[in-house]
Amino acid sequence: MGGWALAIDFGTSCTTAAVAADGRIEALAFDGHRRLPSLVYLDDAGGLIAGREAARRAEACPERAERTPKRAFVQKTAVRLGDRGVLTADLVAAVLGEVYTTALRRQGGTAPDRVVLTHPVRWKNARLRLFAAAALRAGLPEPEFVAEPVAAAVHRTGRERIDWGRYVAVYDLGGGTFDTTVLRRTLGGFVPIGRPGGDERLGGEDLDLALLEIVGRRAAEAEPAVWERLVSTGNPARGRLRRDVVGAKHALSERLSTEVRPEGFAAGLRITRAEFERQITPSLRHSVQGLRGTMEAVGLAPADLAALYVTGGSSRVPKIGDLLGRTLDYPPVVQDDSPCVALGALLVARPHARRVPWTVPRTGARR
Numbered sequence: 001m002g003g004w005a006l007a008i009d010f011g012t013s014c015t016t017a018a019v020a021a022d023g024r025i026e027a028l029a030f031d032g033h034r035r036l037p038s039l040v041y042l043d044d045a046g047g048l049i050a051g052r053e054a055a056r057r058a059e060a061c062p063e064r065a066e067r068t069p070k071r072a073f074v075q076k077t078a079v080r081l082g083d084r085g086v087l088t089a090d091l092v093a094a095v096l097g098e099v100y101t102t103a104l105r106r107q108g109g110t111a112p113d114r115v116v117l118t119h120p121v122r123w124k125n126a127r128l129r130l131f132a133a134a135a136l137r138a139g140l141p142e143p144e145f146v147a148e149p150v151a152a153a154v155h156r157t158g159r160e161r162i163d164w165g166r167y168v169a170v171y172d173l174g175g176g177t178f179d180t181t182v183l184r185r186t187l188g189g190f191v192p193i194g195r196p197g198g199d200e201r202l203g204g205e206d207l208d209l210a211l212l213e214i215v216g217r218r219a220a221e222a223e224p225a226v227w228e229r230l231v232s233t234g235n236p237a238r239g240r241l242r243r244d245v246v247g248a249k250h251a252l253s254e255r256l257s258t259e260v261r262p263e264g265f266a267a268g269l270r271i272t273r274a275e276f277e278r279q280i281t282p283s284l285r286h287s288v289q290g291l292r293g294t295m296e297a298v299g300l301a302p303a304d305l306a307a308l309y310v311t312g313g314s315s316r317v318p319k320i321g322d323l324l325g326r327t328l329d330y331p332p333v334v335q336d337d338s339p340c341v342a343l344g345a346l347l348v349a350r351p352h353a354r355r356v357p358w359t360v361p362r363t364g365a366r367r
Contacts, residue, residue: 003114005020005349006112006116007116007342007346007349009345010070011070012068012174013205014035016036017339036098036099038050038068038070039066040065040094041057048086059236063081064082069088069091072091073089090134092131093138097138114144118342119145121148122196131143149179149190149309152341154345155340167182169182169309171309171315173320174204175312175314180293181196193298194297197294197297212241213279215271216231226262226264237263244261250316288328
């Protein structure tokens, strides 16, 4: 087997990866899923596990899990899982190590000759050094870095032409962070211009909590005693409810209403897209204005853009495209459901490789 390369897009809620080998680039599958949950769980022996097994165990013991290790890595040096303190860099290492182990199995145990990690464009050198140290701790070779919006833009140019000198804007709403960037197409690729914008306190987790608040109000009205028992500290049903709420959020991206049935309730609770959108519109409007501000800071109007790319696991909420189109008067909003950042990172590292369409059944959680 010849040399190969691995790219990892470490996300707040879910992580994706891509492999370049034999002149082809394709997404890495995790037990048939394109996305690996980034959740990290502390087991009874003091070990950290990441991915679907971690998510399964966290339903019973949510206090031993960190749902958003990327956000924790930015905001803290350590978190408390159960009765133990855990360095957030070790949480990152657990996720990267799970991806690396999966990739190694696929490649017959041969180490890659290149590893590329994507990162928020606002991360400075000090944060990147900590990120690299976590990768080394997980057993990965010394990594290269590609900014997430650059990787997303490169992936899209495999499908559409962007002339040199033109500008694209990237709206990236991930699980735990929101970023806006303006890029300029150059002979060497895409280069960020101006100061990137965004909000490290806004992400898909906040949309989940907004929907959970709606469910909580409806549940407390319907069966207050049952709801009080369900949300009590230590009740494992809380973790299952959180999973169901996330599923309901995804369902509302496809249909106008859905149902959540908390454990112990005699009937399901009907939730509509309209009420969910009313709850989240102030935050989303703030994010769209943030993108406008990033563009205006470099003297650009929407008409100056060659493209507007919408990415991030939480960007598939329909209200986002609606607000972007109406606020910026820029209808061609591109929402990409593929692991575009990981795939684009490998196109940066290996520009002549051919991208292979995703073929594994899409049965994974859409976060």
